[in-house]
Amino acid sequence: MTDRPVLVGVDAGGTSTRSVVVDHSGRCRGLGRAGSGNPTAVGVEAASAAVTASVGDALAAAGLAGDRVDAVLLAMAGAATTSPLDAVRRGLAGLGVDAPVTVEGDLLALYFSGTPRHDGYALVAGTGAAAVRVEEGRLAATSDGLGWLLGDDGSGFWIGRRVARAALADLDGRGPSTALTGLLLDRLDLAAPATGDRAAGRDVVLRALRQLYAGRPVQLAGFAPLAFEAGNDPVASVILDEAAAALGHTLRSVILPGIAGPVVLGGGLLTHRRDLVDRLVADLAAQGSTPRTAVVPDGVLGVATSALRRAGVAVDEDVFTRVARSLAELR
């Protein structure tokens, strides 16, 4: 068995990179992990080093040398202007891997992590947010994913920015009282002003601003969890309802009547916040849409099945299940 060639799939994400070694029968043999593999986030050198490290780990876990690898499929954010492919090839050569390296979109890998079907949809919501329609196994349409300043409606940044604005408006005497204020001040290590003391509130606002403007804007996504921690707070509930409605709107904008689904849901928000998924499903149902949904933790399963498909393997429900189960055993 170990003499037969294998395939490598790499899910190069903004936070971490995961690589999987899969054989042509659909059995996952080794899993590797490293830091961010997104060249836009960390630069080409660091991204390709993470890809190389995770592939090296996956091969070591499988007990295989690099020369067993037949093909490498790399899933990464589509809009990367600086391709890390040359640097990745050099890195992999150092592992003894001399196989073609192909790139596909991270949203396609996410989609195929939830289903073997060639037609359907994916919605991802982490720091950013985007939806895609897949037809005949290819990306047919993409919606949003336009970044924190100009899009990403309903994303972690979108929620986190609203959380911070709502808390500051409360302190500033402009907005309703909300549990988000105490949660934000705790995070910033600032003492809450006495209730109704507007001058003290304004002083705390100015202290908070100094911290908040010192970081990168996208770091506001780190306050998104506060909306979930605020319990039944009405201000937080409105933010989450509006986030779910925005995500539902983005998803609906790629849906064609003739393509029923499934809808694969991914990204940190949808993976970890069942509450938001429930609100999203309720929003879709209110608009007359009840697709089958599957929540996936990342794009590793999808990049493995895509690699198999590209190697000529027909990925039916049985093969999909075999890849999924053998991958789950390695996690």
Added chain:
Amino acid sequence: MTDRPVLVGVDAGGTSTRSVVVDHSGRCRGLGRAGSGNPTAVGVEAASAAVTASVGDALAAAGLAGDRVDAVLLAMAGAATTSPLDAVRRGLAGLGVDAPVTVEGDLLALYFSGTPRHDGYALVAGTGAAAVRVEEGRLAATSDGLGWLLGDDGSGFWIGRRVARAALADLDGRGPSTALTGLLLDRLDLAAPATGDRAAGRDVVLRALRQLYAGRPVQLAGFAPLAFEAGNDPVASVILDEAAAALGHTLRSVILPGIAGPVVLGGGLLTHRRDLVDRLVADLAAQGSTPRTAVVPDGVLGVATSALRRAGVAVDEDVFTRVARSLAELR
């Protein structure tokens, strides 16, 4: 007359700096102008150089030497962390000005540009937005002004960001068709895609993003005028109505029942966009508030009257009118 000492008021703004020489009778004698005097925007050296240059021009226009100056009052944004006072004093010494230099908030100067009354309100909306309550001639409360990322509801940035997001959502197939799209594409020198061609729309979106993310976020304020140029476009109208409502909300949050007004309106948006002022007044009226409003172009008149008050001159309606008229003759 020219042997009597004079006062100098400086309105150091983010875009330009204006200085005025006023005598103790309330007659404005000379006006000077230079670039940005905001140390947060351009640095302490450039800001103090602008202040010095505008004071030099004002003295030259008045035909007076620096040693005639009794006191200098500098109006600038209150939250400046790096005070340019030392650099300003050195610059003024170079003009022969050896007088005390005092700083007061730019919003107070704006307020006193519209009225001699000691109790009332000011609302400013330019790139940013804030409201203040003035009691007994002093700032008693401030609302918003929290910057583009975390506040400034209804400001030029707020409008401009919504304009760009609406146009991109239209192109992306997520949002309603709007006249803002053509206006934005013209500004970005991009050709509009064929109607209904979603792939071509997506391509234009990605080209627009490259331009828009290359600049500083706050530059989105530059698209605010498109909301006014879009005529009766429903998307643009909603943006402007919501901006007026947000500004009205910020203003109402500083209003006390016992203090009737006046409300002084300033900043680029309110000075140049009568349409927005009308919407704001309509919004205030709908909430049961009909204060007397005055629109002012800048804070020069206010810094001149404040300088007089600090020199012991009682600025009544007559003196206020004399300062206003003599200043208007110099513009």
